[in-house]
Amino acid sequence: MVTIRDVARRAGVAPSTVSYVFNGSRSISEETRRRVQEAVDALGYHPRASARTLRSSRTHVLALALPRAAGLQDSVDGRFAIDVSDAANGLGYDLLLTTSQDKAEGLRRVALSGLADAAVLMAVDMEDARIDVVRELAFPAALIGRPADEDALPWTDLDWEEAAALAVRELAAAGHRDMVYLAPGEREVEGRRSYALRGIAGARRGARTTGAAVTVVHSVADPARLADRLRTVLGDAGGGGADGAGRGDGGGAAPTALIVQHPSAHHHILPSVTATGLRVPEDLAVVVIGTLPGDPASRALPRVELPVETLSFEVTRLAVAAADALREGGAPSVTEPGARLLAESVGHLLIPPVLLPGTAPLAPPRH
Amino acid sequence: MVTIRDVARRAGVAPSTVSYVFNGSRSISEETRRRVQEAVDALGYHPRASARTLRSSRTHVLALALPRAAGLQDSVDGRFAIDVSDAANGLGYDLLLTTSQDKAEGLRRVALSGLADAAVLMAVDMEDARIDVVRELAFPAALIGRPADEDALPWTDLDWEEAAALAVRELAAAGHRDMVYLAPGEREVEGRRSYALRGIAGARRGARTTGAAVTVVHSVADPARLADRLRTVLGDAGGGGADGAGRGDGGGAAPTALIVQHPSAHHHILPSVTATGLRVPEDLAVVVIGTLPGDPASRALPRVELPVETLSFEVTRLAVAAADALREGGAPSVTEPGARLLAESVGHLLIPPVLLPGTAPLAPPRH
DNA sequence: GCGCGGCGTCGAATCGATTCGACATGAAGG
């Protein structure tokens, strides 16, 4: 168990000097630096996190607070977790997992016992016990998803609305006047801010901006029923059980473009499209909105991608910034220490979508 | 920032007494215990993890080492992560995430800096840099998945082989003589120990044991092509491109049962089955082998479930046990401290499958 | 020639818990 004193002894210096070599808050001669480095390498010295933390009250650890109910069932959440871990590593932090059960008791314990410098709260949508905890403890935190009180804590989110609007704009620019927007299933629509509702809102905005007609259809899990729905709306746009939206012109003509919004995989959607008898892209232009960068099946199609990795990095950066802000303003002045500083450092960030052309270009409609 | 001295002062005792109240290694009078508890509650005292760790060299943290390549793309991995977290909490531990990139550098750093007491290595299948790290550092660890050297480290795994054999036995007991085993896609079959290969091996063992005929078919992602394959083998068992296996008797009769092995979701498989024109369970008994307990779509069908939660709990228990073993035998005797003790504490655990009858009973074949 | 400031290093205090040896008290036993 090699300590800083062993290193100091071997290098012929004082322990404090060894510390200064690493933390660089005082100047060190090149000669000394070299000798210390040599001793460190020879002994395989690695500082103990607990000792470092006890003295400096910095853990270099972030807590990742998972929502308990949603869990990691959805594969997108899993990608968030691993991406946040990578982002944290890049910023010199490790990641501690806390699952929030009753009253977010895990997060509270981690904060109180000083196991982390800040927290990243995943999948925050509605009122959330985790938010109460970090505010009560004045614990630095950054959120993925919009909290009820948007100005209390820094948050980030994927801009599903802009993604949908972008897809509509691009298709309109390519000459399409009549499109179908395939939104997530009805079940997904809960809470004013669900990504499903925001995507639909974006599609409507795009329709308004461009004057194109956009019909919204909700997806279903069963491929056969999905094919039926698509047949209905694609064969005779505006009819069937679909709810029309932003229908400006285009009259009774059949839609020439389909926009698919799905948080993760599209495997089972494309077969349903071809099952309608329409050929892609000859008869129908298809644009996919999603979060999976590596999905080879949909590489050929033009895509609007929501960059999960960027989101993960940004939310991690915000969390670290919140921790730094709390530390810097550490002077316990007249006002209570944490609250005001947190409020000042609050930042919001909607991660913009990225347009990927795909291998096949966006085909204009054939008349 | 309330410390143990504040509590001691308020309770009118020495700091050490407060510590003994919690750690209970010495007897404390009921009166003193009450006064200390009162002070703790009044002040909201929570011990600092770093101070506790520095002195006792116990972190009460487990490291969860994710495979970098596989990531959490698969939703099953995500469930592991959250289940391990719950299990760790239940045993009084928190969970630190490390993603293993080059040379498992994250895991090494966590071990060396004393951030965790032990590690859980997820999705270990082949040679793995993480194994080298924990062995080199004599760091306590338990694995999910079988390592190349099965006796070096404690490991656990789901018993896919027994699950498949169990499914065959149950169907045979219900009177079925001719079955089809739908295995994961060909891509999944890599490494001698992949769950796909073990499932197939189990099906063959079941066939041998019961004398039933079992035809193995590999799944494909595309629903249409999957339906084709199923039609081929179910309509005319033993023909087509499927590779026959364990075909004992049953002759040219059509199979009466289908076993579906899939690690997670089966949504897209059942529609393909009905697309063949066969009715379930009138014409065909279907048994599903999988890991999802909550999947409502397949609740009706008889299932063989691989209990992920049990696996997560057991592997966590093994990791904690490994940490305890290392600590207890801490006397640095003639032999090096870690190696022998780890070897002694090695335990393996194949998590047995659970048979769930489903709402509809296992139908016998109608002749 | 002397003072002064900056650079590089050291010694020691400190963070907040755990844990060991010591000790006071009261009961049990010779």
Place this chain on the structure above:
DNA sequence: CCTTCATGTCGAATCGATTCGACGCCGCGC
């Protein structure tokens, strides 16, 4: 009555780093 022992509590050392004040040395300027 004096020892022995168990019980309950305390004081102090300790874990391994960080960080502040002090100080020696050297070069520069007046």
